[in-house]
Amino acid sequence: MYYIDPHIHMVSRTTDDYATLSRMGCVAMSEPAFWAGYDRGSVDGFRDYFVQLTEVEPARAAEYGIRHFCWLCINAKEAENVQLSRDVLKLIPEFLDCPNVLGIGEIGLNKNTRNEAIVFQEHVELAIEHHQPVLIHTPHLEDKHQGTLMILDMLADHAQLPSERVLVDHVEEHTVKRVLDAGYWAGMTLYPVTKCTPSRAVDIIEMVGAERLCVNSAGDWGPSKPTAVPDLIMEMRRRGHKEKLIRKIVFDNPRAFFQQNKKFDLMDPAER
Amino acid sequence: MNAIEILDQEFLTIRSRLLDIAASLDRIQRAEGDAESDSRMAHVSEAIEIVGSRLPHRAERVQLLFSREYDEAWKSRYELESRA
Ligand SMILES: [Zn+2]
Numbered sequence: 604m605y606y607i608d609p610h611i612h613m614v615s616r617t618t619d620d621y622a623t624l625s626r627m628g629c630v631a632m633s634e635p636a637f638w639a640g641y642d643r644g645s646v647d648g649f650r651d652y653f654v655q656l657t658e659v660e661p662a663r664a665a666e667y668g669i670r671h672f673c674w675l676c677i678n679a680k681e682a683e684n685v686q687l688s689r690d691v692l693k694l695i696p697e698f699l700d701c702p703n704v705l706g707i708g709e710i711g712l713n714k715n716t717r718n719e720a721i722v723f724q725e726h727v728e729l730a731i732e733h734h735q736p737v738l739i740h741t742p743h744l745e746d747k748h749q750g751t752l753m754i755l756d757m758l759a760d761h762a763q764l765p766s767e768r769v770l771v772d773h774v775e776e777h778t779v780k781r782v783l784d785a786g787y788w789a790g791m792t793l794y795p796v797t798k799c800t801p802s803r804a805v806d807i808i809e810m811v812g813a814e815r816l817c818v819n820s821a822g823d824w825g826p827s828k829p830t831a832v833p834d835l836i837m838e839m840r841r842r843g844h845k846e847k848l849i850r851k852i853v854f855d856n857p858r859a860f861f862q863q864n865k866k867f868d869l870m871d872p873a874e875r
Numbered sequence: 876m877n878a879i880e881i882l883d884q885e886f887l888t889i890r891s892r893l894l895d896i897a898a899s900l901d902r903i904q905r906a907e908g909d910a911e912s913d914s915r916m917a918h919v920s921e922a923i924e925i926v927g928s929r930l931p932h933r934a935e936r937v938q939l940l941f942s943r944e945y946d947e948a949w950k951s952r953y954e955l956e957s958r959a
Contacts, residue, residue: 715943717953724958748942753949760957777938803934843876 604846605872606853608632608832609861610709610738610772610790610819613660613671614639614652620822620829625667627833631869633861634660635674635709635738640824642681646690649677653694657701670869672861674708674738675699682713682722692722692729699733705864706730708738709772712750715742720753727761736768736863741778743798751778755785768863770817775799779811788860792821793831801831801838808839813848817857896923 605628613621613634624632634656643649656673664671675698677691698704710726712719730737742750751771758769766786774782774789775798782789791804799807804818822829832853839849854871861867876884900919903910910916918940925936950957 717955720950720953720955724955728958745941745943748939749945752945756950757958775938776932776935777942806934 604628604836604850604853605630606832606836607857607861607869608819608822608829609770609817609857610635610792610821611829612637612821612823613664614655615824616822616829618663618666621664621667621669624829625669627830629669629832630872631670631672631858632664633672633674633705633738633857635740636676636678637709637740637823638678638680642684643687646687646694649691650694653698657698657703661703670703672703672705672867674706675704676707676710676726677722678709679711679713679719679723679740679742682719683716685718685721688722689725692725695729696733699735702866705861705867706736706738706768708770709740710737711740711772712742712746712754713740715746715750715753720757723754724757724760727757727764731761731763736860737764737770739769739771741771741773743773747773747775748777751781755781758785758787770860772819773798773821774807776803776807779807779816783811783815788815788817788856790817790819792819793835794821794827801835804835805838805842805844808848808852813851813856815856815860816852817860818852 608624608629611632611634613632636652636656639652643652653675656675660673661671675695677688682688695707707726707730710723712723727737739754741747741754754771758764767788770788770790771782772790773792775791779789791807792798793801793804808816818832818835820829820831821827822831828834836849836853858869922937922940925933925940930936946952
């Protein structure tokens with residue numbers, strides 16, 4: 604089955620990973636801007652990163668028949684530095700017209716601090732000003748529930764940002780319903796250590812349904828598995844779910860969310 | 876799949892994970908020092924109680940047990956104005 608990985612950090616992955624993902628049926632992916640594993644020292648570090656996301660990765664992906672899209676922001680971890688964040692916010696509009704940029708992301712909270720909240724709000728305002736969709740990172744472990752509710756509070760302040768243009772990522776059992784009930788899209792991240800396993804993700808699909816729900820690998824430089832979406836496909840098949848439902852989760856849903864940006868012009872491979 | 880079929884499939888996994896937890900707790904107990912007064916151990920005991928109960932949505936309950944509290948008034952605590 605072909606699929607889309609809506610959240611994967613290919614700057615941290617090898618070319619072999621592109622080849623493996625292509626063989627497993629990945630036809631498109633989106634890469635949100637994130638923390639590189641160290642704090643970047645200047646706005647120029649971000650400029651170089653945005654060039655990597657908008658020029659280098661799409662070219663690497665194309666070698667393997669994969670469409671590469673991305674999202675731009677300064678992530679929550681580096682948002683503790685409000686001045687640097689504001690410099691990066693000023694830089695982002697230069698890149699918004701690049702053909703593979705889908706919107707602003709992954710913005711969000713990490714330790715749920717005041718500075719993170721300030722920079723989150725400023726990103727949302729930038730997205731509204733430039734009519735961009737938004738992809739949101741929610742914190743992990745003990746900070747997730749609190750951080751997700753804080754994010755929903757801040758989004759509720761911005762009626763100009765339609766809920767269907769926002770995806771709240773890394774939802775789990777205790778946050779998924781809050782996100783979906785508020786009208787947003789939700790993403791489940793399949794991760795070996797701190798996040799959701801394929802079995803739990805399928806449990807969640809069985810409990811809340813497949814509307815506005817996506818899954819991703821969030822493969823990055825840490826312990827992660829870029830082929831986690833095919834693992835979920837296998838688990839759904841093992842439980843006897845219909846191919847149509849599986850396809851909705853791994854292809855139709857991310858495509859419908861991304862297509863709100865006209866630049867996401869991925870054809871259904873079946874109709875090519 | 877009915878409940879028995881799922882149990883057939885899951886039983887050995889459940890058994891092995893329970894043994895993993897029991898062995899981890901044994902290892903902590905055998906070691907020098909005392910972890911019993913660490914608040915994480917109280918959370919672990921509470922989580923095991925939830926898991927052993929017949930309550931619905933046990934995964935969600937365990938998640939909430941391991942979550943920091945959300946304070947509705949966080950914005951005023953942070954002195955952040957609503958930016959509507
Ligand atoms: Zn990410």
